[in-house]
Amino acid sequence: MIRSPRLLVFVVVALVAAACGGGKPRSSGQGAGSGEGLPGSSPSPPAAGKCPLTDLDPPAGVKVDRFVLGVKIDGSMASKTPAGQSGLDSADIVYDEPIEGGFGRFLALYQCGNPTRVGPIREARPEDPSLLAQYGSGILASAGIPPDVLQVVTSTAGLVNEDSVRHGTAYFRDSTGRQAPYNLFADPAKLRAYKVPGTAVKPLSAPPSQFSFVPLVTPTASGSSSPRGSPKASSIRFQLGPQIQYQYDTATTSYLRLENGQPHLTDSGSQIRVVNVVIMWVQMNTGQITDTAGNTSIPVPTVTGTGNAMVLSRGVEHDGTWSRADETSVISFLDAAGRPIPFTPGNTWIHIIPKDQPVYVQ
Numbered sequence: 307m308i309r310s311p312r313l314l315v316f317v318v319v320a321l322v323a324a325a326c327g328g329g330k331p332r333s334s335g336q337g338a339g340s341g342e343g344l345p346g347s348s349p350s351p352p353a354a355g356k357c358p359l360t361d362l363d364p365p366a367g368v369k370v371d372r373f374v375l376g377v378k379i380d381g382s383m384a385s386k387t388p389a390g391q392s393g394l395d396s397a398d399i400v401y402d403e404p405i406e407g408g409f410g411r412f413l414a415l416y417q418c419g420n421p422t423r424v425g426p427i428r429e430a431r432p433e434d435p436s437l438l439a440q441y442g443s444g445i446l447a448s449a450g451i452p453p454d455v456l457q458v459v460t461s462t463a464g465l466v467n468e469d470s471v472r473h474g475t476a477y478f479r480d481s482t483g484r485q486a487p488y489n490l491f492a493d494p495a496k497l498r499a500y501k502v503p504g505t506a507v508k509p510l511s512a513p514p515s516q517f518s519f520v521p522l523v524t525p526t527a528s529g530s531s532s533p534r535g536s537p538k539a540s541s542i543r544f545q546l547g548p549q550i551q552y553q554y555d556t557a558t559t560s561y562l563r564l565e566n567g568q569p570h571l572t573d574s575g576s577q578i579r580v581v582n583v584v585i586m587w588v589q590m591n592t593g594q595i596t597d598t599a600g601n602t603s604i605p606v607p608t609v610t611g612t613g614n615a616m617v618l619s620r621g622v623e624h625d626g627t628w629s630r631a632d633e634t635s636v637i638s639f640l641d642a643a644g645r646p647i648p649f650t651p652g653n654t655w656i657h658i659i660p661k662d663q664p665v666y667v668q
């Protein structure tokens with residue numbers, strides 16, 4: 307059964323009241339603000355030898371203690387011409403962020419994920435340093451970085467800027483029919499080989515675990531492995547640039563991603579599969595960013611504070627809240643009782659949308 311946006315609003319409002327001590331009825335993500343007094347729940351450390359961001363075994367030749375590489379990848383339809391994006395299907399975590407014009411752009415994080423190339427690469431956004439800071443340290447790779455965003459990166463301990471303007475040796479242009487600015491790609495191995503200045507106050511290191519992972523549950527005699535009280539969710543759709551839809555595939559216990567009704571394919575020809583689909587309703591502010599066209603008004607999401615959240619995992623919907631006390635804290639995803647929402651080992655895509663925007667779950 308397709309539930310209306312308003313029904314979803316009522317569900318998450320009730321959960322916010324339970325998790326945050328009450329409050330008046332409000333739209334989906336309202337409540338983002340100061341992090342003072344927020345409930346906290348630190349995810350358990352990963353098992354020995356497991357990747358901290360996915361709880362999976364690392365690929366051959368990859369060490370589980372390496373740092374996070376964050377790459378800005380374009381999300382527009384033009385970036386998929388003629389052959390699709392590179393590296394999105396290898397990312398451990400992807401943030402789908404709103405940008406001007408109603409489009410989305412990705413911050414793809416690679417810790418154990420090990421693609422041979424990534425792109426098309428675009429400019430950094432104001433929220434990127436804050437999102438990356440929760441991983442303790444990391445490199446931010448982009449096609450360019452506005453001066454105010456660069457200042458935040460350079461002043462945040464553990465973060466390193468490696469944009470194509472200042473560090474171009476890791477970047478290259480794809481000449482196989484792609485048009486600028488959708489033809490800039492990078493070699494992740496070369497990005498990782500960057501020598502951090504000796505003056506850095508904090509070395510690059512492995513990130514803390516972000517989620518509370520729960521291994522796959524064997525179905526019961528009734529054929530259901532759904533946690534009690536959690537509704538099944540075979541699909542979800544919402545607007546973030548294109549019309550985004552995820553359809554659950556029981557064979558792989560993952561969600562197939564579609565855009566405008568078409569499978570979202572990478573340049574390998576495979577459809578993107580996501581194990582954990584997350585919706586974060588946030589407060590949107592208006593900011594200014596300097597680019598080649600001059601100053602432009604842009605949406606800037608608030609990614610500290612608290613708000614409503616939804617996690618789809620193993621075909622099950624979990625409604626709750628997200629909370630984050632400050633820029634260096636990990637974002638917690640909690641259910642109505644204040645307990646960590648269970649994530650399934652595998653990749654995670656987090657979609658940041660305005661607090662009053664509906665989603666449709668079936």
